[in-house]
Amino acid sequence: MHISQFSLRDFRNYQRIDLQLAPGITLFYGPNASGKTSLLEALFYLATTRSPRSRSDHDLVRWDALGEAGVLPFARVAAEVQRRMSHVRLEVLVQRRADEEGQLTNGAQKLVRVDKRPARALDLVGQLRVVLFTPVDLALVDGPPAERRRYIDITLSQLDPRYVRTLAQYQRIAQQRNSMLRAWRERRRPLRGIDDELAYWDQELSQAGGFLLAERLRAVAELNQIVGPLFCAISGETNPLQISYQASLELDDARTAHDLSQRLSEELRRLRQDEVARGQTLIGPHRDDMSFSVAGIDLGRYGSRGQQRSVTLALKLGEAELMQQRSGETPVLLLDDMLSELDTQRRTHLIAAIRRPAQQTLLTATDLGDFGAAFLAEITRMRVEGGQVYPG
Amino acid sequence: MRPESAIIVEPVARLIEELSKLPGIGPKTASRLTFFLLRAEEGQVQALAQALLAMKEQVHFCSRCFNITVAALCPICQDTNRDQSKICVVEEPLDVLAIERTAAYRGLYHVLHGHIAPLEGIYREHLKIDELLARVRSEPVDEVVLAMNPNTEGEATAFLLLRDLVPLGVRVTRPARGLPTGGDLEWADPETLGSAIHGRREL
Ligand SMILES: [Zn+2]
Numbered sequence: 001m002h003i004s005q006f007s008l009r010d011f012r013n014y015q016r017i018d019l020q021l022a023p024g025i026t027l028f029y030g031p032n033a034s035g036k037t038s039l040l041e042a043l044f045y046l047a048t049t050r051s052p053r054s055r056s057d058h059d060l061v062r063w064d065a066l067g068e069a070g071v072l073p074f075a076r077v078a079a080e081v082q083r084r085m086s087h088v089r090l091e092v093l094v095q096r097r098a099d100e101e102g103q104l105t106n107g108a109q110k111l112v113r114v115d116k117r118p119a120r121a122l123d124l125v126g127q128l129r130v131v132l133f134t135p136v137d138l139a140l141v142d143g144p145p146a147e148r149r150r151y152i153d154i155t156l157s158q159l160d161p162r163y164v165r166t167l168a169q170y171q172r173i174a175q176q177r178n179s180m181l182r183a184w185r186e187r188r189r190p191l192r193g194i195d196d197e198l199a200y201w202d203q204e205l206s207q208a209g210g211f212l213l214a215e216r217l218r219a220v221a222e223l224n225q226i227v228g229p230l231f232c233a234i235s236g237e238t239n240p241l242q243i244s245y246q247a248s249l250e251l252d253d254a255r256t257a258h259d260l261s262q263r264l265s266e267e268l269r270r271l272r273q274d275e276v277a278r279g280q281t282l283i284g285p286h287r288d289d290m291s292f293s294v295a296g297i298d299l300g301r302y303g304s305r306g307q308q309r310s311v312t313l314a315l316k317l318g319e320a321e322l323m324q325q326r327s328g329e330t331p332v333l334l335l336d337d338m339l340s341e342l343d344t345q346r347r348t349h350l351i352a353a354i355r356r357p358a359q360q361t362l363l364t365a366t367d368l369g370d371f372g373a374a375f376l377a378e379i380t381r382m383r384v385e386g387g388q389v390y391p392g
Numbered sequence: 393m394r395p396e397s398a399i400i401v402e403p404v405a406r407l408i409e410e411l412s413k414l415p416g417i418g419p420k421t422a423s424r425l426t427f428f429l430l431r432a433e434e435g436q437v438q439a440l441a442q443a444l445l446a447m448k449e450q451v452h453f454c455s456r457c458f459n460i461t462v463a464a465l466c467p468i469c470q471d472t473n474r475d476q477s478k479i480c481v482v483e484e485p486l487d488v489l490a491i492e493r494t495a496a497y498r499g500l501y502h503v504l505h506g507h508i509a510p511l512e513g514i515y516r517e518h519l520k521i522d523e524l525l526a527r528v529r530s531e532p533v534d535e536v537v538l539a540m541n542p543n544t545e546g547e548a549t550a551f552l553l554l555r556d557l558v559p560l561g562v563r564v565t566r567p568a569r570g571l572p573t574g575g576d577l578e579w580a581d582p583e584t585l586g587s588a589i590h591g592r593r594e595l
Binding site for chain 1: 517
């Protein structure tokens, strides 16, 4: 798939831009802090309804955005996405909220439209599929487990609407369950009847959790087929990369959603005392992790910096390949200032990967000197400066 | 503390303060209401004040079903023509009104005054659950209809009640599916709600 048209209004430092985009490679270049990253952020937001860098949506609205008469300030991101057999118009409005006195608060509401019809945020995810690759992702291998869960969740959410919904449901149930456990831990509630009171929440958590686990295990198996050889090609090593899913509970041989739900529910019952003592849900997809190894050696712990970069690159390109295999369409690659972070060999590999036909890639760079003349001759260039984007 | 109280005379400031304690009303709306009342006819203000006091003095919860009433028992509990063998359990008094509007149900009610919501710190001890179980033990009940809202909190409440009610030997039913998931009974249209109550299924 590719984005043919893309517009922003009052998003970050952009007052208004309207861009026509071509399928192949488009390079946005310009000085630091000129807003190159915000362009990719906007597209990532349109694909996932989440910003990769800020937790609160109100940050996305340009600081001096003026609301029209009676309308609170808002940012708008819209794009026209061309798919193999169809096209779709996506639009998200992030509108700031005000308190009763008319003062802007830190709240914001999201209004989504798909083909001009109002839709829920959950329905937007998966319409435009992207793989974002930023220097921050280099922490994927040795960073905290939450980064790796995010990687698999974002991939699967874009592929399967049921995954998005179940993940949201699971997180809600886990929060409720944690509130209950905390109340017992702090002796704010009588300790009798714990099993009866948790029965509903255990059942819901196990059911949603079993589905998420089954989907993640299936994705990891498929990714292993892809990233194993990809890693060898990128790094020049002979042994393939192996991803292992590190579940927070003993899975035995359970692989189906049904069996995994069963396992979760058994373990929750077994851990009752511990969970009450700690005041939180101790097992489930929100506590799982993944590890990466080559020839049995854990690269998160013992890998060189170069190896870790090769793993991250393989994971990101693997994510794109998985999306292509499952949906039959190539996702849009968003590479934020990546090439300057890589050595020649890895950079050559990445450039070869994004040069494939039918692959749309949007990349940012500060310095055109990072690229050869041959490469620059075959791509579209756009200069970013002072909140404007100029062709050439 | 409050700069306006130095400028605005005390009785006005006091009314603004009281009004802004109401849900959904901030200082701005509270001021607007206060100045409206300041200019209103004496009679209108008296009627409002009396309505407020009368509501608080005369209205309370029915001692049997916890619906709102002016007598010891609500009109539904007093009505001996109603089917005494059925209790329909709802979250709020407004849900009783919604179900009554459908004319699809002729039994009694029990109002829980809320639902299980751990994130808001609302648990079974905050709801009229023990009172319901006491009624089922002492009254000639053969069916309990669990008409909680079709959302997570409503489901959690129904699940808990089912576990408590089954050992008491009553039939426990739920309104048929067809109510919009995630919504409130209160806002369902009478026709949909009526057919959901008619088509209730045993749990
Ligand atoms: Zn009553």
